Amino acid sequence: DTAVSQTPKYLVTQMGNDKSIKCEQNLGHDTMYWYKQDSKKFLKIMFSYNNKELIINETVPNRFSPKSPDKAHLNLHINSLELGDSAVYFCASSSGWNVNTEAFFGQGTRLTVV
Amino acid sequence: QKEVEQDPGPLSVPEGAIVSLNCTYSNSAFQYFMWYRQYSRKGPELLMYTYSSGNKEDGRFTAQVDKSSKYISLFIRDSQPSDSATYLCAMSQGGKLIFGQGTELSVKP
Numbered sequence: 001d002t003a004v005s006q007t008p009k010y011l012v013t014q015m016g017n018d019k020s021i022k023c024e025q026n027l028g029h030d031t032m033y034w035y036k037q038d039s040k041k042f043l044k045i046m047f048s049y050n051n052k053e054l055i056i057n058e059t060v061p062n063r064f065s066p067k068s069p070d071k072a073h074l075n076l077h078i079n080s081l082e083l084g085d086s087a088v089y090f091c092a093s094s095s096g097w098n099v100n101t102e103a104f105f106g107q108g109t110r111l112t113v114v
Numbered sequence: 115q116k117e118v119e120q121d122p123g124p125l126s127v128p129e130g131a132i133v134s135l136n137c138t139y140s141n142s143a144f145q146y147f148m149w150y151r152q153y154s155r156k157g158p159e160l161l162m163y164t165y166s167s168g169n170k171e172d173g174r175f176t177a178q179v180d181k182s183s184k185y186i187s188l189f190i191r192d193s194q195p196s197d198s199a200t201y202l203c204a205m206s207q208g209g210k211l212i213f214g215q216g217t218e219l220s221v222k223p
Contacts, residue, residue, distance in 0.1 A: 004157070033210075040122070041200055043158070043213040056210055090157055103211060105157030 003027050004106040006091050012112045013081055021076045021109045023091030031055075032074040033092040033103065034066060043090070049074055081113045117141050120203055120214030129223050133190040137203035137214045140184065144205035144212070147179050149188045152200045152216065161201070162188065193221045 004025045013019050025032060033056075034046040048056040052068045063079045074091060091106040120137045127133055135149075146165055150158035162177040164170045164186075170177045178187040190197055198221050203214040 031209075041152075041202075041216040041218075043202060043216070045210045045212075048209060050209075056208075058210070092157075102160045102163065105159065107157050108155075 004091055004093055004104050006106040006109050008109060009107065010110050012114065015081055015083060015113055017081050018077070018079045019081060019111070020078070021089055023074045023076070023106060025072055025093040025104070027093055027104060029093040029095050029104075030071055031094045031096060032068065032071070034074065034076050035090040035092060037088040037090060037108070039087070083113050086111055086113045115140060117212050118203060118205060118214040121217055122215045124218040124220060126220045126222060127193055129193060129195060129221055131193050131221070133193050133197070133219060135188040135201050135203075135217050135219070137186050138184055139186075139205055141205075141207065142184065144207055146206040147177070147186050148204040148206070148211070149177055150202045150204055152202060154199075158202055195221050195223050197221050
């Protein structure tokens with residue numbers, strides 16, 4: 001029974017396209033995140049939501065728009081994809097927005113822009 | 115300069131060796147210190163979590179924090195091939211985790 005699940009697992013698309021990644025957690029957590037991991041394995045926060053409210057927006061281009069329809073779901077829509085957007089995107093959740101508790105990560109979505 | 119520095123390796127050791135992984139940080143406001151383990155093609159999972167300076171032990175793993183030197187370590191005793199993964203240090207501040215670059219560890223049988 002997967003705690004944090006993302007779809008799709010792999011995404012290959014052309015430059016200029018628009019794509020979405022979906023995330024769902026069944027842990028009853030209030031806080032959800034999007035992280036980006038680059039080719040050097042460097043993991044950086046993009047957004048965090050607490051009870052459907054945006055808490056952190058870490059200077060991410062406007063082409064990235066997160067949406068949280070309810071506290072169990074956090075989707076990421078990306079417009080006008082660029083080569084530099086190629087990375088692994090991880091969704092995560094935690095019980096509190098302070099993150100002094102464990103963050104549970106999904107398995108990642110490997111995005112390749114060609 | 116990154117807020118959290120971690121040697122990316124790769125680090126290759128024989129089975130049974132003691133492994134030492136380290137991170138330094140610059141922001142004295144960091145309060146919580148964590149180690150995540152990430153297997154290939156998987157998401158990171160929490161391994162160890164500490165708040166104060168000192169040592170914390172969990173089985174073969176020991177996490178060490180020295181706030182005065184802004185330095186944290188993870189020791190793995192009797193390393194096993196199943197420990198082969200990328201180890202990421204992370205520190206929390208203001209609702210977000212700041213990660214080091216991760217150290218890729220390979221334990222050879």
